[in-house]
Amino acid sequence: MAHRLGRYTIEFKSAPSIIGGAGVVGKNEGEGPLGEEFDYIFPDDTLGETSFEKSESAIQREAIIRAVNKANVPMRDADCVFAGDLLNQCIASTFGLRQFGIPFIGIYGACSNMSLSLGISAVFVDSGASNISVAATSSHFCSAERQFRLPLEYGGQRPPTAQRTVTAAGATVVGKHKSDCPSINAVTFGKITDLGIKDANNMGAAMAPAASHTISDFFEDTGLKPSDIDYIVTGDLGFVGSELLIDLLKKDHNIDISANHLDCGKMMYYRKEQDVHAGGSGCGCCASILNTYFLNRIKKGEIKRILVTATGALMSPTSTQQGETIPSIAHSVLISMPDNIN
Amino acid sequence: MAHRLGRYTIEFKSAPSIIGGAGVVGKNEGEGPLGEEFDYIFPDDTLGETSFEKSESAIQREAIIRAVNKANVPMRDADCVFAGDLLNQCIASTFGLRQFGIPFIGIYGACSNMSLSLGISAVFVDSGASNISVAATSSHFCSAERQFRLPLEYGGQRPPTAQRTVTAAGATVVGKHKSDCPSINAVTFGKITDLGIKDANNMGAAMAPAASHTISDFFEDTGLKPSDIDYIVTGDLGFVGSELLIDLLKKDHNIDISANHLDCGKMMYYRKEQDVHAGGSGCGCCASILNTYFLNRIKKGEIKRILVTATGALMSPTSTQQGETIPSIAHSVLISMPDNIN
Numbered sequence: 001m002a003h004r005l006g007r008y009t010i011e012f013k014s015a016p017s018i019i020g021g022a023g024v025v026g027k028n029e030g031e032g033p034l035g036e037e038f039d040y041i042f043p044d045d046t047l048g049e050t051s052f053e054k055s056e057s058a059i060q061r062e063a064i065i066r067a068v069n070k071a072n073v074p075m076r077d078a079d080c081v082f083a084g085d086l087l088n089q090c091i092a093s094t095f096g097l098r099q100f101g102i103p104f105i106g107i108y109g110a111c112s113n114m115s116l117s118l119g120i121s122a123v124f125v126d127s128g129a130s131n132i133s134v135a136a137t138s139s140h141f142c143s144a145e146r147q148f149r150l151p152l153e154y155g156g157q158r159p160p161t162a163q164r165t166v167t168a169a170g171a172t173v174v175g176k177h178k179s180d181c182p183s184i185n186a187v188t189f190g191k192i193t194d195l196g197i198k199d200a201n202n203m204g205a206a207m208a209p210a211a212s213h214t215i216s217d218f219f220e221d222t223g224l225k226p227s228d229i230d231y232i233v234t235g236d237l238g239f240v241g242s243e244l245l246i247d248l249l250k251k252d253h254n255i256d257i258s259a260n261h262l263d264c265g266k267m268m269y270y271r272k273e274q275d276v277h278a279g280g281s282g283c284g285c286c287a288s289i290l291n292t293y294f295l296n297r298i299k300k301g302e303i304k305r306i307l308v309t310a311t312g313a314l315m316s317p318t319s320t321q322q323g324e325t326i327p328s329i330a331h332s333v334l335i336s337m338p339d340n341i342n
Numbered sequence: 343m344a345h346r347l348g349r350y351t352i353e354f355k356s357a358p359s360i361i362g363g364a365g366v367v368g369k370n371e372g373e374g375p376l377g378e379e380f381d382y383i384f385p386d387d388t389l390g391e392t393s394f395e396k397s398e399s400a401i402q403r404e405a406i407i408r409a410v411n412k413a414n415v416p417m418r419d420a421d422c423v424f425a426g427d428l429l430n431q432c433i434a435s436t437f438g439l440r441q442f443g444i445p446f447i448g449i450y451g452a453c454s455n456m457s458l459s460l461g462i463s464a465v466f467v468d469s470g471a472s473n474i475s476v477a478a479t480s481s482h483f484c485s486a487e488r489q490f491r492l493p494l495e496y497g498g499q500r501p502p503t504a505q506r507t508v509t510a511a512g513a514t515v516v517g518k519h520k521s522d523c524p525s526i527n528a529v530t531f532g533k534i535t536d537l538g539i540k541d542a543n544n545m546g547a548a549m550a551p552a553a554s555h556t557i558s559d560f561f562e563d564t565g566l567k568p569s570d571i572d573y574i575v576t577g578d579l580g581f582v583g584s585e586l587l588i589d590l591l592k593k594d595h596n597i598d599i600s601a602n603h604l605d606c607g608k609m610m611y612y613r614k615e616q617d618v619h620a621g622g623s624g625c626g627c628c629a630s631i632l633n634t635y636f637l638n639r640i641k642k643g644e645i646k647r648i649l650v651t652a653t654g655a656l657m658s659p660t661s662t663q664q665g666e667t668i669p670s671i672a673h674s675v676l677i678s679m680p681d682n683i684n
Contacts, residue, residue: 001343002471004421008445010471051664079346080531088430089658090450094534098669103350103531105458106656106671108432108448116447120462127469129344129352147660189422189445192436314448316431318489322393327440329448 002126006221008188008214015183015338016125019132019175020071021295023288024063026141026167029280032269037292038168039066045142045167052142053087057096059284060085060138060169064097067171067291068134075100078173079130082117084108085138085283086165087147092138102134110312111207111236112190113137114170114287115331118308119187121174122333131176138169139282148200148317161202163238163281166268170287172295179338182298186222186334190214192314194327200313200320204241204265204278207311210328211237212248215309216255218332229334230303232257233294235286235310236265238279264289286310298337305336344468348563350556351530357680358467359523361474361515362413363637365630366405368483368509371622374611379634380510381408387484387509394484395429399438401626402427402480402511406439409513409633410476417442420515421472424459426450427480427625428507429489434480444476452654453549453578454532455479456512456629457673460650461529463516464675473518480511481624490542490659503544505580505623508610512629514637521680524640528564528676532556534656536669542655542662546583546607546620549653552670553579554590557651558597560674571676572645574599575636577628577652578607580621606631628652640679647678 030041372383459477
C-alpha cells in the first residue's frame with residue numbers, strides 16, 4: 001500500500017524495484033562525455049526510417065526492448081507501458097509501441113515524462129494494479145526542431161540560452177521488490193508552475209521554478225536533507241536552469257543542493273566542443289542517462305541514493321504564437337539500493 | 343489493494359467512489375437531446391476568451407470546479423488531477439489547470455481520456471497514493487477543427503462518416519468508498535490496435551476494433567456477460583463505429599451487446615436536425631455525458647451498473663500527412679452502485 005507522506009509525497013513501503021533499464025542515443029549524444037555509458041549508439045539518426053517521427057518511434061521501441069531484455073522477462077509479462085513524448089499527439093510513443101500488444105497508458109508531461117512515467121509505474125506495481133510496468137520516453141533533435149522551432153533547412157540561429165533537444169530514449173522496467181535491484185521509495189508529483197517566462201529559447205529558466213517547488217516539497221514531506229541523498233538529479237535544466245534552481249532553492253526554501261546537484265542536460269554533451277549552447281534537453285535526455293549512467297552506478301553500489309527530478313515545459317507552438325507564458329512542471333522520484341532504505 | 347483479474351483487468355476490492363462529477367457543454371451540445379442533463383451550457387462557445395484554445399481551457403476548468411463543488415470538498419484536498427486533451431502538447435489542460443496548485447499528472451489517450459484518467463484515478467485512490475483524485479478532459483469544436491482538419495473559414499465539406507468534435511468538458515472526483523456514491527469496481531486498460539484504417543474522416547471505423555478488443559478482454563477476465571451490465575457505453579464511436587463494434591464483438595468474440603449498447607457520440611446531437619453526420623466525437627463527448635446523464639441515473643438507482651469504454655484515435659495531422667494508418671485505443675471502467683457489487 002502506498003502511504004501519503006506530508007502534503008505531496010507518496011511513499012512506497014513495498015519499495016518496487018527497477019528490474020531493468022536501458023538508454024539508447026543518437027550519434028551526437030554518443031560522442032558526448034557519456035558515450036561509453038549508453039546501451040546503444042545509433043550511427044545514423046534516421047535509423048533508416050523515412051521520417052524523423054518514425055526514427056523517434058524506433059528509438060523508443062529499441063529502449064523498451066533492451067530494458068525488458070535486461071529485466072529478463074518476456075515482453076508479454078509486462079502488464080502495461082506508460083509512455084509519452086514531445087510530438088503532437090505523442091505519436092513517437094503510439095506508433096512506436098503499437099506492435100507490442102501491451103496495455104498502453106499514454107502520459108504527457110513534456111520533458112518531465114521520465115519521472116512522471118516512472119512515478120505512476122511505481123504506484124501501479126506497489127498497489128498490485130500491475131506486476132510489471134514499463135516506463136518510457138524519447139525525444140529526437142530533428143522531429144523536435146521541425147515541430148517546435150524551425151525546419152532544420154532554415155538554419156535559424158539559436159541564442160546562448162537555447163538547449164539542444166537530444167536524440168535519445170530511455171525505458172525502465174518496474175517490478176515487485178528485489179533485494180539486488182534499485183528500489184523506488186517515494187514520488188512527489190509536481191504542480192504546474194508559471195512565473196511568466198515567455199522565451200521558448202530559455203526553457204531552463206521556465207522550468208527551474210517548477211523543479212524548485214517539487215524538490216522543496218519532497219524535502220519538507222520526507223524530512224530528508226540534501227546531504228541524505230548522493231545526487232539531486234534534474235532532467236534537462238541545462239546550464240542556465242541548473243544555476244537558477246540552486247539559487248531558487250537557497251533563497252526561497254533555504255535548501256542548499258549546490259554540493260550534490262547534477263543535471264542531465266549539462267551531462268549529455270561537451271558544451272563547447274559540441275556547440276550545444278545551454279546544454280541538452282528533451283524527454284530522452286534524463287531517460288537515457290538515468291537508465292544507464294545512474295542505474296549502473298546504483299547497482300554497483302557507487303551511488304546509494306538519488307532524487308531524480310525530470311522537468312517539463314508545458315507550452316506548445318500555438319500557445320507561444322498566442323503570446324502565452326510557459327507553464328512548467330517537475331516530478332521527483334527517490335531511488336536507492338534496498339540495504340539503504342532504513 | 344488492487345487485484346489483477348485475468349490477463350488485463352484490475353479489480354478494486356476497496357471500490358473507490360465517484361464523489362462528484364460534472365459536465366459542461368457548448369451551445370450546440372446544449373441544443374441536443376441531452377440539453378437538460380448538463381450542469382451548464384455556455385451560451386457562447388468562445389466563453390469570452392481571445393482564442394479557441396483558451397476557451398477550451400476555460401471549459402475544462404469549469405467542469406473541474408463544478409465537480410469538486412459537487413463532491414463538497416475544498417479544491418486543495420484534491421491530491422492530484424489527471425487530465426489531458428486533444429490539443430498539441432495538451433495545452434487545454436496545462437493552461438486551464440495551472441491556477442489550481444494541485445499536482446498535475448498529464449495523460450494522453452486522445453478521446454479515450456475520460457476512461458483513461460478515471461481508471462488511473464481509481465488505481466491511485468485504491469492504493470492510498472491519493473485520497474482524492476480528479477479526472478478530467480475536454481474538447482472544443484473550433485480548436486480541434488483548426489488543428490486536425492481545416493480552419494473553419496475554409497468551409498470544407500465533411501463526408502457522411504465524419505463526426506463533429508463536441509465542445510464540452512467533464513470531470514470526476516474519485517475518493518474513498520462511500521456507500522451512497524457510484525463505485526469504480528474494475529478497469530481494463532487497452533492495447534493499441536491498428537487495423538490499417540487511414541481515413542481521418544472515419545474515426546469510428548478506426549476506433550471500433552480497439553473497443554472490441556478491450557471490451558472482450560474485460561468480459562473474458564471478469565467472467566461477466568453483457569446481460570450482467572445495464573449499459574455498455576462507448577465514448578464516441580458515432581453511428582458508423584457503433585454498428586461496427588456490435589458486429590466485431592459478435593463475429594470475433596461471440597459477445598452480443600446489441601441489446602444494451604449506448605454510444606455517447608450517438609447520444610449528443612439530433613443527428614439530422616443538427617447536421618452532425620456520423621455523430622459527436624472528442625474527449626468531451628464521453629466526459630460530459632458520463633458525468634451527468636449516466637452518473638445521475640446511477641445515483642438515482644435507475645441504472646445499476648455500466649461499463650464505460652472511451653475510445654481514442656492516436657494519430658496526428660503529421661502522421662496522416664505521412665500516409666500512416668490510425669492506431670486506436672480504448673479503456674474500460676466498470677461503475678456501479680455499491681449494493682450492486684456482488
